[in-house]
Amino acid sequence: MAILVQKEGDSRTSVPVIRVENLWKSFGGQTVLKGLDFSVSQGETFVVIGGSGQGKSVLLKHIIRLLKADDGDVYIQGTPIMPLSQPDLYEVRRKMGMVFQESALFDSMSILDNVAFALRMHTKLPEQMIREQSREKLLKVGLRNVEGKFPSEISGGMKKRVGIARAIALSPEILLYDEPTTGLDPVLASAIDELILKMQSELSVTSIVITHDMKSAMRIADRILFLFRGEIRFMGTPEELMRAEDPVLTQFVRGETQGPIGTL
Numbered sequence: 096m097a098i099l100v101q102k103e104g105d106s107r108t109s110v111p112v113i114r115v116e117n118l119w120k121s122f123g124g125q126t127v128l129k130g131l132d133f134s135v136s137q138g139e140t141f142v143v144i145g146g147s148g149q150g151k152s153v154l155l156k157h158i159i160r161l162l163k164a165d166d167g168d169v170y171i172q173g174t175p176i177m178p179l180s181q182p183d184l185y186e187v188r189r190k191m192g193m194v195f196q197e198s199a200l201f202d203s204m205s206i207l208d209n210v211a212f213a214l215r216m217h218t219k220l221p222e223q224m225i226r227e228q229s230r231e232k233l234l235k236v237g238l239r240n241v242e243g244k245f246p247s248e249i250s251g252g253m254k255k256r257v258g259i260a261r262a263i264a265l266s267p268e269i270l271l272y273d274e275p276t277t278g279l280d281p282v283l284a285s286a287i288d289e290l291i292l293k294m295q296s297e298l299s300v301t302s303i304v305i306t307h308d309m310k311s312a313m314r315i316a317d318r319i320l321f322l323f324r325g326e327i328r329f330m331g332t333p334e335e336l337m338r339a340e341d342p343v344l345t346q347f348v349r350g351e352t353q354g355p356i357g358t359l
């Protein structure tokens with residue numbers, strides 16, 4: 096469950112960890128995000144669902160400012176990130192880990208070096224400790240005896256897990272996952288769900304998870320956002336989603352071919 100940290104006697108509502116405000120983005124003539132507004136609070140697992148090409152990855156890329164908004168902003172712990180200079184942006188990014196949809200591993204580096212990359216960049220830890228911590232993160236995602244291999248030598252599902260190990264290497268406060276269970280078998284997918292829940296309960300990590308996997312969404316989400324044609328069509332708890340009567344949402348959730356999607 097989401098935990099809102101509020102000091103005693105503090106009458107203000109605490110600042111959300113992530114706040115997306117009036118976010119607009121177009122590519123050429125195509126408007127992908129149409130003024131999105133939402134906040135994610137401390138310790139919350141916030142799941143984004145929506146059809147292919149609806150702007151989920153584009154949204155996540157704005158949250159770490161790999162993409163710049165046409166209008167609006169993203170606030171990380173109260174700091175607007177669109178105007179930040181590169182050094183200030185790096186400071187904010189240090190708090191964040193991102194699991195990319197396509198794993199985005201460095202092909203010329205071993206698996207261990209991929210996971211160790213951020214530790215080498217951002218810490219002054221001795222080499223032995225870096226290697227130990229990287230191995231520990233790989234174990235956390237269920238990978239052993241792969242440290243010396245290269246990305247081209249492991250399966251897609253394994254790459255996905257290396258991507259997660261790399262994202263959690265610096266023990267970030269915020270984790271962004273772009274389809275972390277796509278391409279994994281059902282047992283591994285459940286193991287990743289458990290890992291996401293564990294990161295939340297043990298470290299109070301705030302997460303945004305994009306997924307097509309409704310079972311996973313219902314299992315891990317405190318709240319779910321349904322993105323449709325660049326707008327928020329639904330936002331609420333899994334229980335509220337189950338009760339919702341919007342035919343577009345129910346068709347999507349049930350994966351039915353008959354319904355308003357595609358004909359609207």
Ligand SMILES: Nc1ncnc2c1ncn2[C@@H]1O[C@H](COP(=O)(O)OP(=O)(O)OP(=O)(O)O)[C@@H](O)[C@H]1O
Pocket residue numbers: 122127145146147148149150151152153154196
């Ligand atoms: N860098 C870019 N330049 C131009 N168009 C882009 C760019 N990135 C995304 N788009 C377009 O924006 C739209 C949304 O893309 P996005 O990758 O966010 O979809 P998605 O919801 O993540 O889909 P999927 O579930 O298939 O991953 C698509 O039409 C895509 O072609």
Ligand SMILES: [Mg+2]
Pocket residue numbers: 151152153196273
């Ligand atoms: Mg995507």
